[in-house]
Amino acid sequence: MDFEISDKMQTILDMVNEFVDRELIPLEPEFTRKSFTQMLPVIREKQEMVKKMELWAPNYPVDAGGLGLSLVEHGLLSEALGRTPLGHFVFWCQAPDAGNVEIIHKYGTPEQKEKYLKPLVAGKIRSCFSMTEVDMPGSNPVLLETTAEKDGDDYIINGHKWYTSSADGAAFAVVMAVTNPEAPDYLQASMIIVPTDTPGFNLVRNIPVMGHEGNDYFSHGEILYQSCRVPQDNLLGSEGEGFIIAQERLGPGRIHHCMRWLGICSRAFELMCRRANVRKITRDGKTLASRQIIQAWVAESAADIQAARLMTLHAAWKIDTQGVKAARHDISMIKFTVANTMQKVVDRALQVHGGLGMTDDTILAFFYRHERAARIYDGADEVHKTSLARRILREYL
Numbered sequence: 001m002d003f004e005i006s007d008k009m010q011t012i013l014d015m016v017n018e019f020v021d022r023e024l025i026p027l028e029p030e031f032t033r034k035s036f037t038q039m040l041p042v043i044r045e046k047q048e049m050v051k052k053m054e055l056w057a058p059n060y061p062v063d064a065g066g067l068g069l070s071l072v073e074h075g076l077l078s079e080a081l082g083r084t085p086l087g088h089f090v091f092w093c094q095a096p097d098a099g100n101v102e103i104i105h106k107y108g109t110p111e112q113k114e115k116y117l118k119p120l121v122a123g124k125i126r127s128c129f130s131m132t133e134v135d136m137p138g139s140n141p142v143l144l145e146t147t148a149e150k151d152g153d154d155y156i157i158n159g160h161k162w163y164t165s166s167a168d169g170a171a172f173a174v175v176m177a178v179t180n181p182e183a184p185d186y187l188q189a190s191m192i193i194v195p196t197d198t199p200g201f202n203l204v205r206n207i208p209v210m211g212h213e214g215n216d217y218f219s220h221g222e223i224l225y226q227s228c229r230v231p232q233d234n235l236l237g238s239e240g241e242g243f244i245i246a247q248e249r250l251g252p253g254r255i256h257h258c259m260r261w262l263g264i265c266s267r268a269f270e271l272m273c274r275r276a277n278v279r280k281i282t283r284d285g286k287t288l289a290s291r292q293i294i295q296a297w298v299a300e301s302a303a304d305i306q307a308a309r310l311m312t313l314h315a316a317w318k319i320d321t322q323g324v325k326a327a328r329h330d331i332s333m334i335k336f337t338v339a340n341t342m343q344k345v346v347d348r349a350l351q352v353h354g355g356l357g358m359t360d361d362t363i364l365a366f367f368y369r370h371e372r373a374a375r376i377y378d379g380a381d382e383v384h385k386t387s388l389a390r391r392i393l394r395e396y397l
């Protein structure tokens, strides 16, 4: 494998890093104080600048209106963007829209592409992905209670979902519901596009997560689908294909998360080193950096981040060259490895900042609160470890 960065990609990375430093990081104090809706006007201004730089929607296919970067290239870019919480949204490559773009691009009908994909890539609308249920274990997604029953030309959807991230203000949800209850487990569910203004799509609340309810894009919705009627034309792919499409969505989706987490690692690491170098801890001016325990954190974090980066780029390269299926082991490995590396590095950086780390005067406390979920969403650590181990052990039977 070859991770050499092309001249074109290096130019893009330099532009993005400069933009993040100059335009986005200075917004962080405001961002941690205000609601997302209050931030939207300034976010829109920055998005216009990104469009003028011709870096809009970097990871989406060219025929869908994106820049068409490969997964490895997007990985490099995503690390630069992940240094600040607004990076991905401003460049329009944020979850959960990124995953929805990929599956509608691959499985959508021409009408669905026209109605949902085009405006989504153009940034005119947002979307959400509604799979996890309140009363069923997300770790075993075949256990779904949400149903979509046929009635004439329509489906009628009933169910209780939560953690439908970014549902507040989204134009449509991609909903996972059981359409074929008699089929084998993995062929029972389908994905259906549900416009959020459909009667029966009820956003109950934005769930408070780590003390933060959030709003608009920056939120996690609890949704009640109550006799929610949509045309059968809104089926994505074929009936019963929901889990197959979900695998397609979650593979690259997990890589995208890891790449963003590497950006968080880089930023936390940078803040840790800067603080260690200036924080005086003795009368004669010795700094935190003079202490071996801090030096150990710096060295270990540098090595941990580099290991996580190489594993992630390798998994991206494998998906680019051999497809999602060939990279299954790698995807599971990076999901729990990078999430834990991020948590460790952010924790060390916060510790080095002492009381300051607990305030919102740096971005570290925000990262600490908002990124704990990384070890849970898109498959909890334990689930990835168990399924990876089972697959590996089978090879030695």
Ligand SMILES: Cc1cc2nc3c(=O)[nH]c(=O)nc-3n(C[C@H](O)[C@H](O)[C@H](O)COP(=O)(O)OP(=O)(O)OC[C@H]3O[C@@H](n4cnc5c(N)ncnc54)[C@H](O)[C@@H]3O)c2cc1C
Residues within 6 Å of the ligand: 096, 129, 130, 131, 132, 136, 137, 138, 139, 140, 162, 163, 164, 165, 166, 209, 220, 373, 376, 377, 378, 379, 380, 381, 382, 383, 386
């Ligand atoms: C911030 C955030 C955003 C999210 N966004 C979305 C979204 O946009 N759309 C969506 O559909 N979902 C979303 N989710 C839901 C997420 O994917 C689920 O929370 C996740 O799959 C775990 O499911 P669960 O919460 O039902 O936990 P459970 O399945 O109840 O599992 C609880 C815990 O049990 C343990 N466990 C479970 N199974 C096993 C096993 N086989 N072996 C060993 N241990 C096990 C794990 O430690 C796990 O954390 C989001 C979650 C969070 C926290």
